[in-house]
Amino acid sequence: MHANTVIGPRGLPISFQVRDLRVEPGLVLAPMEGVTDLAFRRLVRAMGPVGMTWTEFVPGEGIARGEERWLRMAAFDPDERPVVVQVYGRRPEVLAEAARLMQDQGCSAIDINMGCPSKKVCAHSGGSALMKEPQLVAEIVRAVRAAVQVPLLVKMRAGFDHQARNAPEIAWIAQEEGAEAVTVHWRTRADLFSGQRELETIAAVVDRLRVPVIGNGDVVDVQSAESMLRQTGCDGLMVGRGAMRNPWIFVQLAAWLRGEPLPRIDSAQRHQALLRYLDSCQEQFSQSSRGRHGDPDRATLGRLKQLCKHFLDDESDGGEARTAVLRSETLAEARSRVAECFAPAS
Numbered sequence: 376m377h378a379n380t381v382i383g384p385r386g387l388p389i390s391f392q393v394r395d396l397r398v399e400p401g402l403v404l405a406p407m408e409g410v411t412d413l414a415f416r417r418l419v420r421a422m423g424p425v426g427m428t429w430t431e432f433v434p435g436e437g438i439a440r441g442e443e444r445w446l447r448m449a450a451f452d453p454d455e456r457p458v459v460v461q462v463y464g465r466r467p468e469v470l471a472e473a474a475r476l477m478q479d480q481g482c483s484a485i486d487i488n489m490g491c492p493s494k495k496v497c498a499h500s501g502g503s504a505l506m507k508e509p510q511l512v513a514e515i516v517r518a519v520r521a522a523v524q525v526p527l528l529v530k531m532r533a534g535f536d537h538q539a540r541n542a543p544e545i546a547w548i549a550q551e552e553g554a555e556a557v558t559v560h561w562r563t564r565a566d567l568f569s570g571q572r573e574l575e576t577i578a579a580v581v582d583r584l585r586v587p588v589i590g591n592g593d594v595v596d597v598q599s600a601e602s603m604l605r606q607t608g609c610d611g612l613m614v615g616r617g618a619m620r621n622p623w624i625f626v627q628l629a630a631w632l633r634g635e636p637l638p639r640i641d642s643a644q645r646h647q648a649l650l651r652y653l654d655s656c657q658e659q660f661s662q663s664s665r666g667r668h669g670d671p672d673r674a675t676l677g678r679l680k681q682l683c684k685h686f687l688d689d690e691s692d693g694g695e696a697r698t699a700v701l702r703s704e705t706l707a708e709a710r711s712r713v714a715e716c717f718a719p720a721s
């Protein structure tokens with residue numbers, strides 16, 4: 376565990392520090408392309424404090440060329456603090472330029488993606504493919520480190536495949552070149568989004584590094600948070616899909632870590648949150664309607680369906696309401712299906 380990590384009443388970390396940046400609570404929202412846009416991050420932050428939020432990843436090449444579409448994707452609210460912009464790519468000088476431009480926009484920290492499993496990203500040797508090229512990792516981190524003054528983070532998987540769970544080595548290289556925190560998702564690239572939970576590799580990263588380590592992968596409730604923290608000794612937790620199911624997860628886990636009772640969220644609060652998200656999405660897409668999103672209602676419908684796959688998981692009718700929302704053809708139809716989900720049973 377890192378020296379500046381604060382331990383709470385349960386003997387588990389409640390906050391940590393990335394150089395001079397305090398992350399409190401030590402619970403952060405994962406970057407998720409197509410999900411963690413401004414509207415989603417506003418939704419999560421409206422529920423209570425989140426240690427840090429990440430933008431969706433953006434290509435270093437597109438940012439360095441100043442392309443409007445990617446700049447918009449990396450945008451954040453002035454009061455969204457601390458906020459991390461994540462870049463991906465393989466050319467050190469391009470990533471350095473992109474990081475410098477994002478620093479000029481006022482982000483709190485830069486993160487380099489070394490975990491994305493997508494063929495499109497790996498084909499250009501960005502994302503998790505970088506885990507096979509330690510020398511290039513060193514060059515990228517060195518170049519980006521030299522280009523920015525804000526804290527620098529790196530996010531990776533446990534390895535590229537089961538034979539090469541080399542996160543401890545890659546994370547150490549990143550640290551030696553100037554990365555000030557590392558996030559590790561327990562899956563390898565070969566696991567994609569399934570696989571058997573394996574926390575030893577994250578524990579080995581924690582053992583090897585001086586800088587804080589953020590544990591990631593299937594943290595969805597108190598039990599999964601506690602086992603990740605106890606079994607790995609990591610300094611903080613990153614939550615992705617768990618926040619789509621339950622945007623209050625940060626508030627709940629923070630309360631639990633402080634030894635307080637878990638805030639309970641009722642169905643009316645969940646309904647209100649979903650409606651607020653819908654309005655925020657529509658506003659976001661209306662403002663960029665001449666951009667790549669086209670019709671704002673269609674774009675909002677897409678995001679709503681994406682969220683509801685997880686958000687409505689817990690509703691009590693065996694998934695029928697969720698299916699109805701997912702089958703909706705228009706936003707108006709989806710809104711009425713959502714209202715039915717939360718209507719009191721007669």
Ligand SMILES: Cc1cc2nc3c(=O)[nH]c(=O)nc-3n(C[C@H](O)[C@H](O)[C@H](O)COP(=O)(O)O)c2cc1C
Binds near residue numbers: 431591592613
């Ligand atoms: C829809 C989706 C999009 C994602 N996009 C990104 C991304 O842009 N950058 C990144 O580093 N990881 C991305 N991830 C991976 C997550 O950040 C996280 O590492 C992974 O989902 C495991 O955490 P979880 O089990 O809490 O969801 C994405 C995951 C999902 C499900």
